[in-house]
Amino acid sequence: MKDKIAPSMMCCNFLAMGEQLATFEKNAIELLHIDVMDGSFVPNFALGTDFVKQLKRATSIPLDIHLMVECPERHLDSFIFGEGDYVSIHYETTKHPQRVLSAIRARGAKALLAITPTTPVEVATDLLDDIDGLLVMTVNPGFAGQKMIPHSIDKIARARAFLDSHGRADAEIEVDGNVSIPNAIRMKGAGANIFVLGTASLFGTAPLEENIKKFREEVGLGM
Ligand code: DX5
Ligand code: ZN
Numbered sequence: 127m128k129d130k131i132a133p134s135m136m137c138c139n140f141l142a143m144g145e146q147l148a149t150f151e152k153n154a155i156e157l158l159h160i161d162v163m164d165g166s167f168v169p170n171f172a173l174g175t176d177f178v179k180q181l182k183r184a185t186s187i188p189l190d191i192h193l194m195v196e197c198p199e200r201h202l203d204s205f206i207f208g209e210g211d212y213v214s215i216h217y218e219t220t221k222h223p224q225r226v227l228s229a230i231r232a233r234g235a236k237a238l239l240a241i242t243p244t245t246p247v248e249v250a251t252d253l254l255d256d257i258d259g260l261l262v263m264t265v266n267p268g269f270a271g272q273k274m275i276p277h278s279i280d281k282i283a284r285a286r287a288f289l290d291s292h293g294r295a296d297a298e299i300e301v302d303g304n305v306s307i308p309n310a311i312r313m314k315g316a317g318a319n320i321f322v323l324g325t326a327s328l329f330g331t332a333p334l335e336e337n338i339k340k341f342r343e344e345v346g347l348g349m
Pocket of ligand 1: 302306322323
């Protein structure tokens, strides 16, 4: 399965977005991670429908829309996405996850089930035919710049074993939260293949391009 990196767009410098997008394109970034927060499921607000619309127009890099919103079924139609994009919804936010995941796939996108640090991987048992992967939150969702919840590495390994043993070795595992280089090495070792890069590894002091290259090299992702 291909390793992918997904810059967390909420961590971008909004005043230099065009320049940053050009750097992502030049460096063959696989996905753009978009945190949508509703101030209810998570105690923060972030990116929304108009931002997604603008990004879609501005770049051909596929989007990775992470819906941290209550009742995502009410909002899917407000977002532009389709073939090649990824959309994740949280198990904790809807009474009918199967319906929402199917609706995402019906639009040609990959559907991921996101789980917070306290939701066990087994909640995906009856959704195995409806997902293209799991998004394992490695911090409590809501804010950039947090520390990884220590059980995360073990949880990623359990998620990988769970998917493999249920005939879904093809299903992807995305990790989100404090994906620093040392953490990512362990996350990859445990079976993750999509890495959301925020303040822990990408948006720091060094230029973006330097950080992208360093991450790929040190985590062993290749190009
Ligand atoms: C959580 C967000 C954050 C963030 C990732 O909901 O997705 O995890 O953007 O970046 P850092 O590296 O700051 O944890
Ligand atoms: Zn996210």
